[in-house]
Amino acid sequence: MKERSVRGLIIVGFAVAVLVVAGLGFAYKMSEFAVTIMKDEIEGFGAVAISIYLVGMVPILFFTLWAIATGRFRDIEHPKYRLLELDDEIERGGGVSYRVGATVAGGRGAR
């Protein structure tokens, strides 16, 4: 059990570190971006790169919200065990055959 709590601590630590450090960088860049856009100077050129980033990031934001909303993170450690189960199932089932149109067993509800 001790190892579990250490693991939890490390994960939370990383989550916080990523959020804080990267969030600071993010906030910094966005505020500079806003300032530059308002200033009517040649420096607005660099805003192009950030604009691309900003727009490219929006789908990712949607993905995160969607993933949280649909409960993708509810049983967060499940897929890593499933990976090994799947490998066993596939190897046992004659290796590499797949029946077209067949419903695959062991899918939903495997958790």
Place this chain on the structure above:
Amino acid sequence: MERFGASFLIAGIVTFLLGFFLQGVMPVLTLRKVPVATVEELVQTIPPEFSDLAEEYPVEFERAFGEVSLASLVEAIELGKENYIAEACWHCHSQFVRPVSKENIRFGPVSTPEEYQNLMQLPHLFGTRRVGPDLIRQAGKHSNDWHMAHFYEPRNIAPYSVMPAYPWFFDENKRPTKRALALVAYVQWLGSWAREVPGTIYNVDAMRGGDQ
């Protein structure tokens, strides 16, 4: 799997918006203050090196570009840039002077964004590695003859050089072809708008003696 479908639809719409943004909004942003100069607008004076080129290689110049004029200068530097890209010169020569590492002493004035706001910089040629020196302040640092000899066999001029020789820029009589003239015109044009004092003041390598 409708949930996946829905989220991909959202991503798809946003991707479309991205396209619109890139092509519609961004150029407006970019061009707001400084218009992008075409090469014709950019080239307003003929650098002395270009006139010299016509005097030094009269037959070849005449055949390649005709008279010395703004039009022929534009043609020459555009062709020169094309060859500069084809031979990937930009892998070993950068084209911007940084405000650090005493580069303003070695090469000349530090680069500014305005300098690059023209179609000669489409695509830009900033470069990523300096095996040889930076070229954005190259105009007039060497003579045309120096450049010609250097393109033909760099080690004849600078024995330590690792630059490839470009014999295919010259014909069987070792006379420059149109490509050689264009490249020399291009390299001699780089920085012709920003030479502080013509000649060697900024050329540390020249001050230190050696190959000049």
Place this chain on the structure above:
Amino acid sequence: MTPTTIPASAGTRHLVNLALVRWHLTASAVCYAVSLLAGLAYAFQFNNLYPFAGIEFLSPGRVRMVHTNIAAYGFIANAFIAGLLFAIPRLTKRPILSDALGWVIFWAWQLVLTLTVIGVLAGFGQAIEWGETPVFVDPLVLVGLVLLVVNMTVPILQSTEQGLYVSLWYFLAAFAWTGLVYFMGNYLPQFWIPGTAGAAITGLFIHDLVGLFVTPIGWGLMYFFVPLLLRKPIWSHALSLIGFWGLAFFYPMQGVHHFLFSPIPMYAQYGAIVATIAVEIVVLTVIVNFFGTLHGRADAIRGNLAVRWFFTGIIFYAITCFQCAFQVTLTFQKIIHFTDWVVGHAHMVMYGVFGFWIMGMFIELWPRCIGRPWATPRLLTAHYWLTFVGIVIMVLDLTAAGLVQGFSWAGLSHWGESVVASMPFWWVRTVAGLIIIAGQGLFLYSMWATARRPATEPGMVRIGTPVEA
């Protein structure tokens, strides 16, 4: 080659099309050889011993573009496609959308590579780093990428598995990004955006190609293969997902760090620096997770060659990322920018990390595709050591060369002095390259010798089967 899998009876289809995997691996190996030889030829230019001097179509500048582009789009991309063709069906229990489409993509991709080599050698290279593929090849690349994405995304969408494994998150993200990144980098600075703003976008492209194509697919494949090799789940799935979302949000911000001290506005440069240092934390999640998984199974490094490749790769990764956090600062940039330091860094990331992981994949996948165990385990061990020694020498040498060059320039020595001082380093680099190439010669011979072996029973070669090492 004889068919090596159980023949599919009527109405059934192989889950994994091993023939496709095999051909992509073969193409990857061929490109690997081409890229290495091009790199060697280019290295010889720095010793003034260029073998093709005076031949216009093999001019060193053009050959360098072959080296980088075939490494990225030939060696790495082909191997990644092979890995995806294997991993995605086995993660989703669904085959790819269409095998026929898979073959179309395979040939289209090889056509892209051939045209790239021809175009670049004929002088049509684009002046965009990592995007030198000629402009007339770019549309084909984009079409190929879109087809690839369709072919590979459908099984993920069809999957009935509950909860996506981290690898699939990474693959999906890479699919969403790669096409956009390629379009952005190859078209905007080429046709529409000149000068400084164009450079900002090129910087974004250089970095996004590494960060949004190579990195997510590489990490995804690593997260797929390593647990299966060790027969042990990864240490923490939650941590790997933190890494994923961190990568997604913060990686795309840092492109401008390729042009520090350039005329690009300083605020963009500062932002890029901060973002880069932030991403180091994201990268650490991967490293911690790898070692957490390996914990208690370290014997596998000795007994299983594939694990050893992945392990060495992650060690290099830790080193590169540590180095990266420093070299991105303005203090370091004053000296090391434009020098061989950066070349060494690039080789350590692209070859020392992702190249090594691809080697680990090869060790696992090639015997499976061929249906025969490796014929020459001892040669493979020699291959590992030669590659390892070669890359270590090369990276150390180029890093040192970069410092010598940078300080020589800052000290206002004559330019020629920096070249003369670099000569010994360039010789060592060539020798290191020769060591690496000798190792890869053994490897390619092993692949060939294994394929020539009499077939054993299919299914005998199972993932995680240790290779004697």
